[in-house]
Amino acid sequence: MWSYFLRRLGYTVILLWLISVTSFIIIQLPPGDYITSYIRQLEASGQPVDQSEIEALIRQYGLDLSPVQQYFKWMGGMIRGDFGRSLQWSRPVSDLIGERMMLTVVMNLATLLFTYLTAIAIGIYSATHQYSIGDYCFTVFGFIGLAVPNFLLALILMVFFYSVFGVSIGGLFSPEYALAPWSWGKVVDLFKHLPIPIIIIGTSGTAGIIRVMRGALLDELRKQYVVTARTKGISERKLLFKYPVRVAVNPVVSTVGWVLPGLVSGGAITAIVLSLPTVGPLLFRALLSEDMYLAGTLILLLSGLTIIGTFISDMLLVILDPRIRMEKSI
Numbered sequence: 001m002w003s004y005f006l007r008r009l010g011y012t013v014i015l016l017w018l019i020s021v022t023s024f025i026i027i028q029l030p031p032g033d034y035i036t037s038y039i040r041q042l043e044a045s046g047q048p049v050d051q052s053e054i055e056a057l058i059r060q061y062g063l064d065l066s067p068v069q070q071y072f073k074w075m076g077g078m079i080r081g082d083f084g085r086s087l088q089w090s091r092p093v094s095d096l097i098g099e100r101m102m103l104t105v106v107m108n109l110a111t112l113l114f115t116y117l118t119a120i121a122i123g124i125y126s127a128t129h130q131y132s133i134g135d136y137c138f139t140v141f142g143f144i145g146l147a148v149p150n151f152l153l154a155l156i157l158m159v160f161f162y163s164v165f166g167v168s169i170g171g172l173f174s175p176e177y178a179l180a181p182w183s184w185g186k187v188v189d190l191f192k193h194l195p196i197p198i199i200i201i202g203t204s205g206t207a208g209i210i211r212v213m214r215g216a217l218l219d220e221l222r223k224q225y226v227v228t229a230r231t232k233g234i235s236e237r238k239l240l241f242k243y244p245v246r247v248a249v250n251p252v253v254s255t256v257g258w259v260l261p262g263l264v265s266g267g268a269i270t271a272i273v274l275s276l277p278t279v280g281p282l283l284f285r286a287l288l289s290e291d292m293y294l295a296g297t298l299i300l301l302l303s304g305l306t307i308i309g310t311f312i313s314d315m316l317l318v319i320l321d322p323r324i325r326m327e328k329s330i
Helices: 002-028 034-045 051-060 067-079 093-128 133-147 150-165 184-193 195-221 224-231 236-242 244-248 256-265 268-273 279-288 292-320
Strands: none
Touching (some): 002 067, 002 292, 067 292, 093 133, 093 195, 093 279, 150 195, 184 195, 195 244, 195 268, 268 279
C-alpha cells in the first residue's frame, strides 16, 4: 500500500511539472502578446500610442526576455507564492483569483453534493426497479440531461423565468447586495440564488452518473455471489448496500479526478451566460486578451487539480475495492 502511494505521489509531482511547462507553451502559442493587443486597441480607438509607456510595460512584465527566461521567472515567482501581475487588470493574479475563489468553491461544492447524492440515489433506485415507470422516467431525464448543453438550458430557463415571472435568474446576488460588504443578509441572499445555478450546472453530470451507476449496479446484481447471498436469507437491503453498491460505486469514485477542476472552473460558458462571478469567466477573458500570467496560472491550477483528483480517486478505489492489487515494490 505505502509503496503504491509513494510511487503514485512521485508520478504526480513529475506530471505537475510537465503540466507547468505545457501550460506556459499553450499561453505562448498565439501570435503576439498582450502588449500587441493593447496597441491594436489604442489604434482602433484613435488614441495615440506612447512608445515610452509600451517599453515600460514590456520591461515590467518581462516580455523582452526569451520564452525560457519568462518560464523560469514565472515558476520562480510561483514557488515564492507570487503568481505574477495581470496585464489586463494591472493587479496581482493571486488577488484576482482569490476574490472569485470562495464563491466558485461554494457554488460548485454545492453542485457536487447535489450531483453525486442525487445521481447515486436515483441510480440505485433505477437498478433495483428496472423497467418500472420510475426507471423509465429517470431514463428519459438522463437522456435529456446528456443531450442538452448546460448553457442552452441556462438560456431556456432565463427566458422562461423572465417572460413568465418577470424575474432574472442571472448572478449570485440581488442588485442591492452585489457590491455590498459581506453580512448575514448577503449570505442569505447568496443561498437564495444558488439553487438555479446548481441545477443548471449539475444536470448533465447528474444524468451521466445515473446511467453509470444504474448499469454498474445491474451488472453486480446479476452475479453469482448476489444470488448465493439471497439463498442464504440475507435481507435485500443489507445485501444491496454491503456488496453490490460498494462495487458499483467504483466507476463513480473514479470520476473524482474530473471533480476538483470542476470545483474551480464551474462550467465557464454557463457562468458567462448566467453572469456568475466565478473563475471560469475570468479564465475566458484572460485567454482572449492573452494575459499571460493570469491565464497560465489558471490553466496550471485546473490541470494540477485534475492530476491531484486522479491521485485521490486512485487511493479511494484501493480503499473501497479489496480486489485491486498493487505491486509490492516501487
